Amino acid sequence: MKKYLFMLYFLSCSLVAVPTEAKDACTSVLCMAGMLQGTGEVDECSSAIKDYFSIVKFDFGSISLNKTFKARGKFLNQCSSAGTWPDEINTVYGMMIL
Numbered sequence: 001m002k003k004y005l006f007m008l009y010f011l012s013c014s015l016v017a018v019p020t021e022a023k024d025a026c027t028s029v030l031c032m033a034g035m036l037q038g039t040g041e042v043d044e045c046s047s048a049i050k051d052y053f054s055i056v057k058f059d060f061g062s063i064s065l066n067k068t069f070k071a072r073g074k075f076l077n078q079c080s081s082a083g084t085w086p087d088e089i090n091t092v093y094g095m096m097i098l
Helices: 002-016 025-036 043-053 065-076 085-093
Strands: none
Touching (some): 025 043, 043 065, 043 085
8 A cells, every 4th residue: 555655646746847948047157148249049059048038027918128128137146257247248239129
């Protein structure tokens, strides 16, 4: 009986626990710095760029460009070794909605 209860518990936990990938701010900075310099979007960078543009904030049901800009800047600034790139990237793309 204990064996079956353990299996039931294990299966229920494995169904609930869904692995998620953390967004990597440094990868987004690196990829978007390339975009900013005119190289365009590189295939390997599509998910890192999507991570940045997926940050969209709302205010009273509509998109808030100011809150989106701040949230995207906060995300990029998590990469402490990026120098001034986060600010430069966010200045150009921070209020762009795709």
